Amino acid sequence: MSVEVSQCKVEEALEIVVGKWKPVILLHLLHEGTKRFSELKRSMPGITQKMLTKQLRELEDEDIIQRVIYPQVPPKVEYSMTDYGRTLAPILESMHEWGEKHVLHKQKMVFSSEQDENVQ
Amino acid sequence: MSVEVSQCKVEEALEIVVGKWKPVILLHLLHEGTKRFSELKRSMPGITQKMLTKQLRELEDEDIIQRVIYPQVPPKVEYSMTDYGRTLAPILESMHEWGEKHVLHKQKMVFSSEQDENVQ
DNA sequence: CCGTATCCAATTAGATACTG
């Protein structure tokens, strides 16, 4: 019983996890628990407020993370994984692991192509 | 020993697998073995020749798939997974599985929000 | 502090035509 590729659902999973910043956000929340907006922003140098907000909204809409607003001045908003979102953890960890190996693999590829050049 | 998020390598893995069509291409090659260009194109209605070529080149550059050119007229080019590429299989299958569940989860989310509306 | 709105630059993707 092989998987029907025509009804490919890999993309469903991918859309959750992709975007330049989503995996980083998710790993932060998975490993460090609840974080507030400004903490997340600080831990991701280079991200703009607009992008962080957008990525967080998308993750919230998909029920991966939850947002808790404290009605106070100045405002305080905390983000954390939902139980459902935590079901993504194994995939994220596998990808992290594979990604680390892939960095090494790319180095080997570059190295052997340099060798080839020397042979010519 | 927790994972250092600052050196996040999930993105390394993601870059391989993302792009509107890459997961579909990879699942085709994983499940059906060697395929030629025109077969892949036929099995992905909606993809343009330009996009298919581009995605295939990127996967080839990363050593995930290999291209074999038969020097004949008309031309014949066959694509298949590399041994290295096949190490992605578990991740792709996990994502496929999670994706299927997520489709159901989204349906439940829509259903319960419809219930909410009726309660008002 | 935590956003939204707007404008603009850059990247990405489709349609189409052409080639060995």
Added chain:
DNA sequence: CAGTATCTAATTGGATACGG
């Protein structure tokens, strides 16, 4: 058959300013 080239449309992302 398996591409490349070109032009254009659409999407994405950054910078900046402003608001509750």
